[in-house]
Amino acid sequence: VRHSHFRAARRVISAQVQWRANILPRRSLHQATIGNDAPVQSSGEATRLAVKDNIAATGFTTTCASNILAGNTIPFDATIVRQLRERGATVTGKVGMDEFGMGTHSTTSAFETVHNVLGLEEYSAGGSSGGSAVAVRKGEAELALGTDTGGSVRMPAAYTGTVGFKPSYGMLSRWGVVPYANSLDTVGFLARTVEPIGKAIVEQGLYLEHDDNDPTSLPTQARKRCTAERKGYASWNPSKEGTIQGLTFGIPIEYNIKELDLRIRQGWMMVAEEIEHLGGRVVPVSLPSTKNALSSYYVIAPAEAASNLSKYDGIRYGRRNSEHGSDSFDGILYAKTRETGFGSEVKRRIVLGSYTLSSEAMDNYFIQAQKVRRLVKKDFDRVFKLSNPLQDEEAFDLSEMEETVQLENKFGPAQVDFLLCPTAPTTPPLLEDVMKQTPLDSYMNDVFTVPASLAGLPAISIPMDIPVDPKNEEEKLLSFGGLQIIGQYWDDARLLSVADSLS
Numbered sequence: 001v002r003h004s005h006f007r008a009a010r011r012v013i014s015a016q017v018q019w020r021a022n023i024l025p026r027r028s029l030h031q032a033t034i035g036n037d038a039p040v041q042s043s044g045e046a047t048r049l050a051v052k053d054n055i056a057a058t059g060f061t062t063t064c065a066s067n068i069l070a071g072n073t074i075p076f077d078a079t080i081v082r083q084l085r086e087r088g089a090t091v092t093g094k095v096g097m098d099e100f101g102m103g104t105h106s107t108t109s110a111f112e113t114v115h116n117v118l119g120l121e122e123y124s125a126g127g128s129s130g131g132s133a134v135a136v137r138k139g140e141a142e143l144a145l146g147t148d149t150g151g152s153v154r155m156p157a158a159y160t161g162t163v164g165f166k167p168s169y170g171m172l173s174r175w176g177v178v179p180y181a182n183s184l185d186t187v188g189f190l191a192r193t194v195e196p197i198g199k200a201i202v203e204q205g206l207y208l209e210h211d212d213n214d215p216t217s218l219p220t221q222a223r224k225r226c227t228a229e230r231k232g233y234a235s236w237n238p239s240k241e242g243t244i245q246g247l248t249f250g251i252p253i254e255y256n257i258k259e260l261d262l263r264i265r266q267g268w269m270m271v272a273e274e275i276e277h278l279g280g281r282v283v284p285v286s287l288p289s290t291k292n293a294l295s296s297y298y299v300i301a302p303a304e305a306a307s308n309l310s311k312y313d314g315i316r317y318g319r320r321n322s323e324h325g326s327d328s329f330d331g332i333l334y335a336k337t338r339e340t341g342f343g344s345e346v347k348r349r350i351v352l353g354s355y356t357l358s359s360e361a362m363d364n365y366f367i368q369a370q371k372v373r374r375l376v377k378k379d380f381d382r383v384f385k386l387s388n389p390l391q392d393e394e395a396f397d398l399s400e401m402e403e404t405v406q407l408e409n410k411f412g413p414a415q416v417d418f419l420l421c422p423t424a425p426t427t428p429p430l431l432e433d434v435m436k437q438t439p440l441d442s443y444m445n446d447v448f449t450v451p452a453s454l455a456g457l458p459a460i461s462i463p464m465d466i467p468v469d470p471k472n473e474e475e476k477l478l479s480f481g482g483l484q485i486i487g488q489y490w491d492d493a494r495l496l497s498v499a500d501s502l503s
């Protein structure tokens with residue numbers, strides 16, 4: 001039975017793929033180096049922490065890479081920065097990002113485009129937490145803070161050969177983090193390996209700390225209840241032999257899209273094989289709402305962003321532009337401040353979000369997107385063995401939509417511990433090509449990362465070896481992809497252990 005499941009999963013990934021003869025044997029993460037790796041810090045020293053520029057840290061400006069916040073300082077530490085400082089971390093600096101976190105390649109900053117690491121400078125470092133990924137990859141910090149709304153920690157990890165972890169929604173406090181889309185925003189970590197992240201979250205107890213200042217921070221009681229439901233799982237077992245033994249991993253068939261790079265697809269397959277060798281099971285699963293997740297995300301995130309960014313008007317917040325002789329309260333001040341303060345991607349999101357929230361469009365866009373979000377959550381809850389401790393009453397009547405989804409669901413209930421898929425459909429693109437992309441092309445890149453964000457689930461991207469043609473110089477340079485592992489809500493500790501074992 002086990003082998004027939006695996007063959008089915010294998011068929012899912014390899015459908016219509018011409019297998020290439022030059023697949024190299026799987027190498028360890030540490031061999032998949034880019035060229036300028038600094039040694040990982042030895043224990044005992046203070047952890048150097050790089051902080052994304054939308055997270056407050058005293059002694060540094062917080063600009064969100066936007067002209068509207070140029071030179072802005074916040075006179076307190078974000079809760080997460082305070083928590084890490086209390087645990088011995090030293091903030092080394094603020095790092096580059098996409099303006100307000102809106103982007104996928106760290107190219108929408110008002111100040112600087114983030115470049116990938118040495119040897120790969122011409123390539124995208126991913127976004128929006130690109131600076132955080134590059135800082136840890138270059139050894140400038142052992143740990144970096146990023147934010148992940150729809151993939152912004154996982155995508156840069158995949159493009160730089162680092163580890164990027166997005167925790168369960170509500171686990172880490174967002175107080176002192178400039179909001180992009182509140183119902184999706186999470187604080188995440190980047191590092192060279194899983195270990196410092198597992199240590200901070202589990203061993204040093206970050207997952208247990210509620211913060212009264214953040215209304216979305218999970219209350220202490222709920223944390224205890226969720227943790228108790230996870231029984232033996234709520235511990236961190238770095239690289240323990242047998243972590244994978246007996247676990248079931250689902251390969252979502254809907255993630256095998258035609259745009260998926262052949263080498264990434266093969267890397268995905270190689271990991272599935274390795275899991276089988278380690279005593280795990282790999283089975284195909286169906287998440288039929290996946291194909292609508294991206295559209296749902298790009299309605300919800302801009303809607304929340306438009307609402308959040310309305311406060312930057314030059315009066316309440318934001319650097320005022322009172323040129324043109326108008327410092328009066330007549331609307332010109334607002335318009336000029338916002339016109340010169342925001343970059344084009346941010347403006348695009350504001351226009352999009354304002355439209356989908358307008359009275360004539362609301363039902364067709366925002367409400368529909370919320371329904372799709374529900375279905376995405378239900379897909380995940382159906383395939384995971386563990387139940388979702390936050391399952392709540394249906395807020396919408398989904399019966400009609402569900403019927404369609406059931407028809408498209410090819411596999412019925414499968415029970416898996418984790419889901420396994422690529423983080424990004426391709427290896428990092430050249431920055432030159434990114435500049436030529438339409439906004440839609442760039443949104444498409446988030447297709448694998450937004451479902452977990454919509455469902456608030458923990459997800460991690462770890463480096464994945466991909467086959468390399470030794471005669472192809474570009475392939476030799478880009479010998480890694482990102483492998484994404486997604487877990488059920490509050491299964492973060494086990495997710496980190498599994499990720500550690502697979503990297």
Ligand code: GLN
Nearest residue numbers: 101102103149150151152
């Ligand atoms: N690329 C996505 C966006 O632009 C995700 C960004 C993020 O997670 N902050 O919205």
